[in-house]
Amino acid sequence: MQALPTYDDVAAAARRIEGHAHRTPVLRSRTADALLGAELFFKCENLQRSGAFKFRGAYNALARFDAGQRRAGVVAFSSGNHAQAIALAARLQGIPAAIVMPHDAPAAKVAATRGYGAEIIVYDRYTEDREVIAVHLARERGMTLVPPYDHADVIAGQGTATQELIEEVGPLDDLFVCLGGGGLTSGAALAARALAPGCRVHGVEPEAGNDAQQSLARGEIVHIATPQTIADGAQTQHLGALTFAIIRRDVADIVTASDDQLVEAMRFFAERMKIVVEPTGCLAFAGARHAGIDLVGRRVGIIVSGGNIDLARYAALLAAEPAAKRASLESPL
Amino acid sequence: MQALPTYDDVAAAARRIEGHAHRTPVLRSRTADALLGAELFFKCENLQRSGAFKFRGAYNALARFDAGQRRAGVVAFSSGNHAQAIALAARLQGIPAAIVMPHDAPAAKVAATRGYGAEIIVYDRYTEDREVIAVHLARERGMTLVPPYDHADVIAGQGTATQELIEEVGPLDDLFVCLGGGGLTSGAALAARALAPGCRVHGVEPEAGNDAQQSLARGEIVHIATPQTIADGAQTQHLGALTFAIIRRDVADIVTASDDQLVEAMRFFAERMKIVVEPTGCLAFAGARHAGIDLVGRRVGIIVSGGNIDLARYAALLAAEPAAKRASLESPL
Numbered sequence: 284m285q286a287l288p289t290y291d292d293v294a295a296a297a298r299r300i301e302g303h304a305h306r307t308p309v310l311r312s313r314t315a316d317a318l319l320g321a322e323l324f325f326k327c328e329n330l331q332r333s334g335a336f337k338f339r340g341a342y343n344a345l346a347r348f349d350a351g352q353r354r355a356g357v358v359a360f361s362s363g364n365h366a367q368a369i370a371l372a373a374r375l376q377g378i379p380a381a382i383v384m385p386h387d388a389p390a391a392k393v394a395a396t397r398g399y400g401a402e403i404i405v406y407d408r409y410t411e412d413r414e415v416i417a418v419h420l421a422r423e424r425g426m427t428l429v430p431p432y433d434h435a436d437v438i439a440g441q442g443t444a445t446q447e448l449i450e451e452v453g454p455l456d457d458l459f460v461c462l463g464g465g466g467l468t469s470g471a472a473l474a475a476r477a478l479a480p481g482c483r484v485h486g487v488e489p490e491a492g493n494d495a496q497q498s499l500a501r502g503e504i505v506h507i508a509t510p511q512t513i514a515d516g517a518q519t520q521h522l523g524a525l526t527f528a529i530i531r532r533d534v535a536d537i538v539t540a541s542d543d544q545l546v547e548a549m550r551f552f553a554e555r556m557k558i559v560v561e562p563t564g565c566l567a568f569a570g571a572r573h574a575g576i577d578l579v580g581r582r583v584g585i586i587v588s589g590g591n592i593d594l595a596r597y598a599a600l601l602a603a604e605p606a607a608k609r610a611s612l613e614s615p616l
Numbered sequence: 617m618q619a620l621p622t623y624d625d626v627a628a629a630a631r632r633i634e635g636h637a638h639r640t641p642v643l644r645s646r647t648a649d650a651l652l653g654a655e656l657f658f659k660c661e662n663l664q665r666s667g668a669f670k671f672r673g674a675y676n677a678l679a680r681f682d683a684g685q686r687r688a689g690v691v692a693f694s695s696g697n698h699a700q701a702i703a704l705a706a707r708l709q710g711i712p713a714a715i716v717m718p719h720d721a722p723a724a725k726v727a728a729t730r731g732y733g734a735e736i737i738v739y740d741r742y743t744e745d746r747e748v749i750a751v752h753l754a755r756e757r758g759m760t761l762v763p764p765y766d767h768a769d770v771i772a773g774q775g776t777a778t779q780e781l782i783e784e785v786g787p788l789d790d791l792f793v794c795l796g797g798g799g800l801t802s803g804a805a806l807a808a809r810a811l812a813p814g815c816r817v818h819g820v821e822p823e824a825g826n827d828a829q830q831s832l833a834r835g836e837i838v839h840i841a842t843p844q845t846i847a848d849g850a851q852t853q854h855l856g857a858l859t860f861a862i863i864r865r866d867v868a869d870i871v872t873a874s875d876d877q878l879v880e881a882m883r884f885f886a887e888r889m890k891i892v893v894e895p896t897g898c899l900a901f902a903g904a905r906h907a908g909i910d911l912v913g914r915r916v917g918i919i920v921s922g923g924n925i926d927l928a929r930y931a932a933l934l935a936a937e938p939a940a941k942r943a944s945l946e947s948p949l
Contacts, residue, residue, distance in 0.1 A: 330641075330891075332646075550927060553892050553927060557663055558891055594886060594935075597931075598932070598934040601928075601931040602931035602935075
């Protein structure tokens with residue numbers, strides 16, 4: 284296993300991405316405050332370049348390439364935000380990029396990734412293993428593989444979102460973070476431990492796939508089948524070695540949110556806060572609202588992780604009024 | 617006619633609203649920049665308290681009430697953003713508020729306004745005149761009427777959005793502003809003239825109701841029938857005496873945008889910038905994109921005026937792919 288990244292790596296990443304990544308805004312909502320009886324600070328990574336926090340880690344990882352690595356290029360496998368983040372960061376740094384994507388990836392995502400100038404390598408998700416293809420490609424062409432979460436530079440880059448949040452609003456009592464493979468959560472934990480030592484960091488994963496919760500309970504990385512959830516960015520089957528080690532050490536707990544709770548949060552974000560948030564990006568707020576953690580009177584950070592969702596799908600989710608509905612939304616502040 | 621407000625009034629309003637109104641973020645989009653060949657700065661008043669710039673003018677107007685006015689309270693007539701802005705500003709300042717709303721106003725808007733603690737006075741929009749009712753109510757109860765746009769304190773308050781924008785990003789070459797009754801546009805013009813003297817201010821109104829464009833051409837306030845447009849915040853029938861005088865003096869031109877162009881902009885905001893913008897709030901960007909004004913190489917401000925839209929309606933507009941579609945959106949940066 285690589286050495287665990289530290290807060291110093293987060294601080295170094297912050298210097299590397301400065302002027303390249305957006306310093307995203309922190310939004311407030313009196314309605315949300317009133318719902319939870321707390322002071323909430325929403326760090327809006329849906330407003331980040333490429334539409335998600337992933338750009339931070341991708342840019343940081345590529346910025347650490349040496350001259351040979353830069354010439355040979357980068358490989359990534361992902362059908363989601365990591366692919367677009369690597370493609371964009373590579374283009375900005377003049378590094379060739381090859382992205383391994385499933386043959387049935389949404390046309391809009393393929394087009395966006397290609398639009399960033401990346402080469403698309405298509406595979407059949409039912410008969411081939413993308414990791415094998417990516418590793419093979421990396422060897423064959425001498426390219427460097429940047430995995431989506433279990434990588435020190437990626438984790439350090441993701442931690443900069445929390446660093447910026449705490450720099451802007453001051454110490455927090457609680458921080459809720461969307462959790463898939465654990466890159467964002469472990470980066471957040473590194474930053475929070477250094478900048479707001481008393482802060483409890485809560486990872487929030489989909490109810491349908493609570494592998495991180497199980498992993499903490501068992502003290503080892505638990506593998507699960509691909510979870511069925513609308514949070515497509517958190518359909519990971521297991522934590523990584525690095526993310527598990529950091530999360531076990533620095534995170535207070537892992538809680539879960541159901542798909543209905545994610546839709547409720549998505550509608551809240553649109554209706555009350557006027558921001559578009561993808562299902563995965565709704566995990567943190569849904570967890571803060573429903574996981575039964577007492578937040579009354581506390582200062583609470585919420586990392587809104589991304590906003591990349593097909594418009595037709597987004598429209599359909601907004602239109603479908605969830606069961607647990609309006610009542611709670613009718614006392615605006 | 618009252619004396620015209622000046623930039624000094626905008627600066628004074630900025631001091632009054634500080635700490636009460638949000639200093640809203642300015643967002644960038646490389647995709648939008650590439651589409652127009654310009655540097656665009658989006659001032660996001662959809663992220664303002666009560667969901668629209670209207671809070672600025674409302675708060676400023678109420679902050680100038682004397683003790684007697686504060687006790688007697690405020691009256692406003694509006695089925696839209698001005699109503700909610702007055703209701704919220706009044707509550708924050710401990711002033712009683714009565715809002716005159718049509719009997720068939722959307723339940724969500726009535727609930728939101730009542731939620732802010734305002735008294736709702738219902739009228740029949742087919743048989744009664746809301747202005748007459750409001751004036752009568754003001755006289756009867758000794759309350760002060762704050763009209764939605766033709767009022768010096770309201771105009772000065774709206775100007776603070778442009779002041780903040782220019783303070784944050786520096787001088788602009790062009791500024792596009794959504795135009796209904798002209799409160800936002802005339803406030804913007806006052807601020808731009810003082811802070812960025814070379815800046816061309818463009819008002820953008822719905823194609824279906826170009827009364828301001830006609831008014832400038834004729835040199836007098838033109839009245840039109842209520843225009844049929846999805847930009848419900850710009851369904852005004854005429855400019856006010858104050859807004860007309862300022863716009864005539866300080867605005868470079870008035871252009872228009874069609875409903876299809878507004879939907880296209882709304883989808884762009886959701887898909888590319890991850891923000892929820894109501895149809896009226898899309899006017900400025902749609903005008904910048906389609907009105908034929910050469911913006912290449914220029915620094916352009918876009919005032920995104922608000923984000924209040926019924927979710928079901930928003931979902932329907934996002935889902936309905938407009939005729940002029942995807943091609944232009946498929947080269948993300």
